[in-house]
Amino acid sequence: xxxxxxxERQRVWEWLALGNFxxxxxxxxxxxVALPVQASGLNLLSQLSAALVVAGLLCxxxxxxxxxxxxxVVRNIKTSWMSREALFASGFILFTALDTLILPSMTLxxxxxxxxxxxxxxxxxxxxxxxxxxxxxxxxxxxxxIALSIAAGAGITGLASPAANQLxxxxxxxxxxxxxxxxxxxxxxxxxxxxxxxxxxxxxxxYLAGGLLITALAAAPAMLFSNQTAGLLLITGTxxxxxxxxxxxxxxxxxxxxxxxxx
Amino acid sequence: MTRWGMAIDLRRCIGCQTCTIACxxxxxxxxxIYWRLVKDIEIGRYPNVKRIFLPLQCMHxxxxxxxxxxxxxxxxxxxxxxxxxxxSRCIGCGYCILxxxxxxxxxxxxxxxxxxxxxxxxxxxxxxxxxxxxCTKCDFCMDRIDEGxxxxxxxxVDPEATPVCVGSCIAKALVFGDLDDPDSxxxxxxxxxxxxxxxxxxxxxxxxxYVW
Numbered sequence: 001x002x003x004x005x006x007x008e009r010q011r012v013w014e015w016l017a018l019g020n021f022x023x024x025x026x027x028x029x030x031x032x033v034a035l036p037v038q039a040s041g042l043n044l045l046s047q048l049s050a051a052l053v054v055a056g057l058l059c060x061x062x063x064x065x066x067x068x069x070x071x072x073v074v075r076n077i078k079t080s081w082m083s084r085e086a087l088f089a090s091g092f093i094l095f096t097a098l099d100t101l102i103l104p105s106m107t108l109x110x111x112x113x114x115x116x117x118x119x120x121x122x123x124x125x126x127x128x129x130x131x132x133x134x135x136x137x138x139x140x141x142x143x144x145x146i147a148l149s150i151a152a153g154a155g156i157t158g159l160a161s162p163a164a165n166q167l168x169x170x171x172x173x174x175x176x177x178x179x180x181x182x183x184x185x186x187x188x189x190x191x192x193x194x195x196x197x198x199x200x201x202x203x204x205x206x207y208l209a210g211g212l213l214i215t216a217l218a219a220a221p222a223m224l225f226s227n228q229t230a231g232l233l234l235i236t237g238t239x240x241x242x243x244x245x246x247x248x249x250x251x252x253x254x255x256x257x258x259x260x261x262x263x
Numbered sequence: 264m265t266r267w268g269m270a271i272d273l274r275r276c277i278g279c280q281t282c283t284i285a286c287x288x289x290x291x292x293x294x295x296i297y298w299r300l301v302k303d304i305e306i307g308r309y310p311n312v313k314r315i316f317l318p319l320q321c322m323h324x325x326x327x328x329x330x331x332x333x334x335x336x337x338x339x340x341x342x343x344x345x346x347x348x349x350x351s352r353c354i355g356c357g358y359c360i361l362x363x364x365x366x367x368x369x370x371x372x373x374x375x376x377x378x379x380x381x382x383x384x385x386x387x388x389x390x391x392x393x394x395x396x397x398c399t400k401c402d403f404c405m406d407r408i409d410e411g412x413x414x415x416x417x418x419x420v421d422p423e424a425t426p427v428c429v430g431s432c433i434a435k436a437l438v439f440g441d442l443d444d445p446d447s448x449x450x451x452x453x454x455x456x457x458x459x460x461x462x463x464x465x466x467x468x469x470x471x472x473y474v475w
Contacts (some may be wrong), residue, residue, distance in 0.1 A: 006304075012357035012370065065355020065370060065396025072335040072352055082334035082358055130361035131328045131465050253364055253462070255319060259307050261459040262273075262315065262475055 006254035007197055010133060016063035018246045021123065022152075022239055024056020025145065028092070028120040029153020033170060035113050039161035043100050046112070048156070050096040053089050053119065081125040088118035120149045127246065134194035135249035140185035144245075147177045148238040151215060155238070158231025168222045171230045175219035175237075182212040182241060198249040207248060211240030266325075266344040267403055267418065268442035268470035269429070270452040271318050275436035278303055278316030285431030286320075289404070291389025294377050296369040298401040299428055318437070320428070321346060321367040321401040322461065322469030329359035329368060337398075344442075344470055345403050353397035360398060364462045365469075368400045403439075404428075419447060442470060 031049040039045055061067040074090075076083040092115035099108035124145030127136035151174040158167055186199060186208060199205050215237030218230040225233070283300045292298055299320035306313055327346045330338045337352035338359055360368045374395055376382040386392070391399060404426040411417075411424020418424040419440030429437040440449035449472075452458070456474040463469070 010361060012360045060356070063357070065357075065372065065398075066353065069335070069352070069354045073354060073356075074334070075336045075352075076334050079331040080334045080358075082332065082356065086334065126358070129328070129332050130358075131364045131467075132361050132366070136361075252366070255302075255317075255365055255461055256304065256306050257273075257315070257317060257461060257473060258459060259311070259313065261457070261473075262306075262313050 007251040010250045010252050016059040019059035020056040021242050023052045025149030026152035027052025028116045029149040030156045031116040032150050033154040033157045037164040039157050039164040046096050046100050050093050081122050084122040088115050091115035092119050132252050133250050134253050135198040140188050144181045144185045147181050151178050151234045152238040155231040155234030158227040162227035167227050172219040175216050179212055179216045198251045204248050207244040211237050264443050265441045266443045270438045270449045270472045272436045272474050275434040276316045277434055281431050282428035285427045289427040291391050293375050322365050322471045325468035328362040332358045332362040345405050347402040350394050350397050355396040364465045368398050370398050
């Protein structure tokens with residue numbers, strides 16, 4: 001079926017939503033990586049991480065029609081990934097603030113780390129639940145976004161603390177994960193015609209492949225790139241991939257009756 | 264149990280948009296917001312092509328994806344299957360719009376009139392006038408249904424208790440009623456005519472049937 005003529009992009013979640021996925025995702029990912037590698041200036045990185053998550057939430061609020069009602073966003077923890085994201089984000093900001101500003105403790109750091117992980121996971125499942133967007137509504141979307149956010153966090157860690165423990169090994173593992181999950185996202189066997197169209201149209205496949213390749217370069221041997229360069233590559237590559245999926249590939253599923261039903 | 268639903272006869276629909284206008288008038292939806300509309304579509308590839316008029320609205324799904332994603336529980340489903348929005352809870356995040364496969368939800372971004380910046384008298388009286396920054400959609404005219412039932416009327420039979428689009432259809436292409444009642448006209452049509460629902464692969468279990 002010639003589906004191309006009915007495909008148009010959604011106009012609901014655009015640049016501000018992308019801001020949440022980029023800033024918030026990288027913020028959560030930063031804490032997830034920075035704590036275990038004992039990055040230098042951990043206190044400052046923790047605060048940067050929380051600031052990025054706050055910036056992501058502000059993007060969401062700026063896009064919402066009634067931001068003054070934002071407190072009600074946690075009412076549907078049972079089924080809504082957005083509610084869960086907001087809950088974990090609140091927990092992360094609270095625990096990080098307590099740990100870095102009032103009472104530094106390993107317990108609070110652990111709680112903040114778990115919240116950051118929960119936040120990144122829930123945020124990554126948000127686009128996957130959008131049934132209207134074939135390029136988001138895939139089984140590989142959430143794993144890909146989790147990998148992208150943590151890789152972006154590792155990128156910031158590399159820029160801020162290049163001598164952190166085993167950072168190169170972590171960068172390599174994350175870059176390889178992004179490449180593997182990204183490839184399975186682009187080639188998943190259950191892809192509908194609409195998903196394939198979204199990938200093919202307007203050079204999207206080039207953007208996606210470009211983002212994945214830039215990310216993969218971070219896995220190059222340490223003698224080729226410093227941790228800081230690798231960090232820059234991770235941030236750039238993962239951002240390109242998120243931009244491609246959230247903005248460029250966000251074509252809506254057309255509402256068409258099955259042709260065979262009309263015979 | 265009652266489960267309200269609709270059968271839309273595509274062979275009868277002439278694409279006149281009377282239902283679209285009736286819905287806009289009754290619900291006072293602002294410009295560019297269509298709780299229901301009739302699309303003129305062409306599907307297939309030459310020479311196997313069909314052109315049809317396809318009325319679209321909220322499908323009042325038994326498994327509504329909009330309800331699952333709504334972070335504030337503004338989207339609710341009643342026992343009779345009607346999916347509606349509690350506008351006092353909606354934050355206008357738009358997540359439900361992206362979760363609904365049917366393009367049935369509309370974010371009202373600003374207070375706008377049809378003619379110029381000043382609203383006409385009917386526009387000022389619109390029940391949606393203060394619903395700015397929230398998602399909106401068809402609620403099967405549930406106020407009409409509830410008031411009709413309270414007066415002992417039969418939704419789907421008595422026009423005053425039936426969604427306004429159904430009553431307005433000049434070709435009688437729309438039939439409303441209780442899908443759980445085997446004797447209702449809507450159940451009979453769905454049972455006796457070739458019927459299909461849209462995008463059932465999404466697992467939404469829509470309550471709108473199209474007959475051909």
